[in-house]
Amino acid sequence: MAVKQFGDGLATAAQLTSEVMESYEQLDISKGKYVGLVLLPAVFVFLGSVVGLVALPLPFAARVPIPMFGGLVLFAAVIYPKIYLSSLETKIDNQLHLVMTHMTVLSTTNIDRMEVFRTLAQEEEYGVAAEEIGRVVHLVDTWNQSLDDACRRRAQEVPSDAMADFFDRLGYTMGAGQSLEEFLVSEQDVMLAQYETRYESALSNLEVMKDLYMSMILSMTFALVFAVVLPILTGNDPTATVAAVIVLFVFVQLGFYAMIRATSPYDPIWYHPDERAPGDVKLWGSLIGGGGLTFVLIGITAAGMFGYGPGLPGLLFFLDDVRLPLYLAVPISPLIITGVVLRQEEQAITARDGEFPSFVRALGATESAKQSTTTDVLTTLRDKNFGELSEAIERLYRRLNMRISTEGAWRAFTRDTRSYLIQKFSEMYLVGRRMGGDPKMLGELISKNMNAVNQLREQRRQAAMTFIGLLYGITAAATFAFFIGLEIVAILADLTSDFGLDQMDIGQIVYPGAYDIPLIEYLLLTVVLFNAALSSQMIRRIDGGNPANGYIHFVLLTWLGAGTAIATRTLVNAILSI
Template sequence: MATQQEQSGDRLDTLLSFIAELLASYDQLEMSRRRYLLTILLPAFGFFVLTIVGTVLLTVPLLVRLPLPLLGLLIVAAAVVYPKIYISQRRIQIENQFHLVMTHMTVLSMTNIDRMEVFRTLAREEEYGVLAEEIGHVVHLVDTWNQSLDDACRRRAKEVPSKALADFFERLGYILGAGQEMKDFLVNEQDIMMEQYSTVYEGALSNIEVMKDLYMSMILSMTFALVFAIVLPILSGINPTLTVVGVIVMFMFVQLGFFFVIRTMAPYDPVWYFPEARFVENRKLWGSLAFGGVGSMLLVFYMGFGFLGVGPGVDGLFFFLDEVPLPVYIAFPVAPLLVTGIVLRNEEQTIHKRDDQFPNFIRSLGSAENAKQATTSAVLETLREKDFGELSPNINRLYRRLKMRLDPDQAWGEFSIESRSYLIQKFSEMFLVGRQMGGNTKLLGEIISANMNKVNQLRTQRKQATTTLIGLLYGITAAATFAFFIGLEVVNILADFSTTLEVSQFNIGQIIHPGQYNIPLIEYLLLLVILFNAALSAVMIRTIDGGNKATAYIHFVMLTWLGCLVAIFTREVVSVILAI
């Protein structure tokens, strides 16, 4: 009894804490509470009322009307909790960039520039997003309101949404007020900063694991609902097309909702570096994209002309079949995209290999430069003879550019572009800036190497989480498609069976109602579900993996073909079994 009371008390405390945080988040928005109420909450509530009225007045089946008020309620709930979601998103954006900004700040503090110039430099980095804005607020307090840097840090610590950043500002303000050098503090804080980042990163991966289980439960529930929507109308006599469309819409809403939640939870850790001005130079990648896109479009036109009677169409390609199954028309045109996915996936794996070698390279370069007191080109002359795997060709080209007296900024920029790695680009830029401004290259190399090694370790955990997700999504796709087409084939056989019986003799028309079924249309709708599921699942995999979205073409094609092959297999097997 006491345990139940304690659990009830914990739930009440959690609820009250959530409400308090939600109300506090309204004050942190960029608009007043009154304006938010008038422009967001009231229209959302009005839409909810309209959905209730529509549910009462519409004459379509209840299964189709039922999602309307649920949609209105969802919009009201989203409008109510949006401020908290907004603040949480800002916190997540801060924590995703925290390790890069802190490493960048440490590198700048080791140079010969003023500590306020360190903050101004980071505040101008638009790539750091919300974190650059928060640093900009500190700069604003110092430059506009003439506060000291330590007071500005402590004051801003009370308003930032991220606990990690608030703790950092508090500690930094304290040591600056005590007279300690910012450089010494930041160097000593590196381990703490990376541990905080690791905790956030691993926490996000744990949350995704929980969401995967919930996602599987919801999708299986919606699968059963869709099977019932296919089968039950043959007994009840309601319009099956409307019920199937209604459940499919709910199915897609559930998938989209989970996708957006997972996208919000996934750590921000991009793999690729593609400056827009130089993207056109990647002929291999552009060629693969063109091959996949143009190839798919040509197949679509080829099939379309076949439908119109111009040319053989798909029937000419599958001449050995008496009848081409409808799923082939969905799966066949997407096949060329597999080439695009494979080419980009191979390049992405090469980028990961370069990332694994870069910490060893930058640590060796920094140590050698500091020991020999020599230029980068002189150190690279011997360093390039070592085996750095996939990074070795890039190091050789960097050496040749520096040996030709090319500007170091341009030479390192080309090195980053050729590596195509986001982390290599960021850390190379930090090392170059720190070196040019008089920083200790040995210490710079050790800090950058340690931090990048930590990120690579976290990426290994992320890869494991992605692998389990891939297995889950492929399994769900096969199971859901199997269930869909079992239901469809059962209805199809019952409809054919009813036509062979004399209704006047058996009075079967009062039991089975096959007349309203449009089997080809329902099959087409189910294939659209397979296509939508394949596209969303592929993007979801890439969202959690952190890779380039174009590599999702591999899973998109394979999931589409898996669903279509299972559909064909299911219909053939069920028709044979039930016909016995």
């Protein structure tokens, strides 16, 4: 068994090495330039970090992270080409379901199949996927290849396996004489199944990341507690030791944030139009108000700390003792105003997304049955209750009834909804209708795709809720561990000072004089603040919401850490002082 596992490990390492070497061939620059501009500087950084480990006049615990940083730089430089290609594959896979849906919509219209590819190649929102389609168009227009030959040729070089498989099957199918529309309509179920598989796989990876994150953070918590407590027995500089462990703590959290960012499925909720949208005043007002009040409180707190006013004790006059953690939590509290307003808007967007499939399916079926315009259909359809979407539908009807251009009316409709998916699918429906597509088929196609995405989003929200509970639990547990160690050390230092033990032989066993308790408390509170900031952005990455919506969790996690710190020190001091 051990031999087999060793052999499997060697095979995996060999395969990874081969993939990394192959990725160097697909870079936009030559291998020689990459070695000279990236690899050699990374080697020098690593060698310099090794020299720093030996030569710098710092405690050993503080020097350990230096070569780790240098090794990380070198490792990143070596595998960057593989990471780059993987990022391209991820970007393509994230947009592929929208690209294929858009392509299917265009194929049902009266335009030539090459025009379908040319139209998609010009869609900048599809990013790398649009560039790959543009390369197929380039092979046809510049090198006079047939579309099926161009698809098969590009399938051999595209970074995404899913898109390569799609191009390959599309090329052989069209070469056999099947029309583009027939192929794409039949591919819808396959495409949705693949998209659901990738989405659910990403959510499963997040579950694994959650367990790994909990293990690593708890390990770093124990390390930080030991860094606080052990110097009282060893006589080492506790401030330098704590600072070194905090640096490792920060690196671990940044690493997990990067992995969560790479693992989370790309499925944005918000649509950010270039034009002004309804509700902008409310959103910007909450951002300016919350941010402005935060800066005012930070200024008042800082002025008081430097003796230029009452400071935070003046604001919290009803408290007899303003503890240090409150200096961290109170100034950032107004940011919760921004978070609450954006959260309400995000919930409204989610509700509109849930109603849109029913609306577009009813719109397409009615247009097809009555053989009438969208305006005539909306005359009766707007009376139906579509929840949060009803107001936007009413505005769409009024704009169309006022003879505003159809494109302008639908563009304003997507601004009203602020939904990324509604914007994309509304554009597809509009283009399909303008080019002669069957409205019933368009409505059913778009409704089916958006229902599938909404179901996946519900699973994503459940995953986000469990991760939120984990982060709040870890924050409370870690802060409790930090400050129980700090309070024990502070009490031991006070006892040593009160009884004059530092003048006796026991002073060779206990070293309380090395501690600067307020400075260490500042450092621990910095960890609490950093953890709150990064955890709030992890939550936003997992649920796909607006980053500013994370202000709620940022404020709540900071208050949770500050409250736990105050309660822990108070409780431990009361127990040990009995």
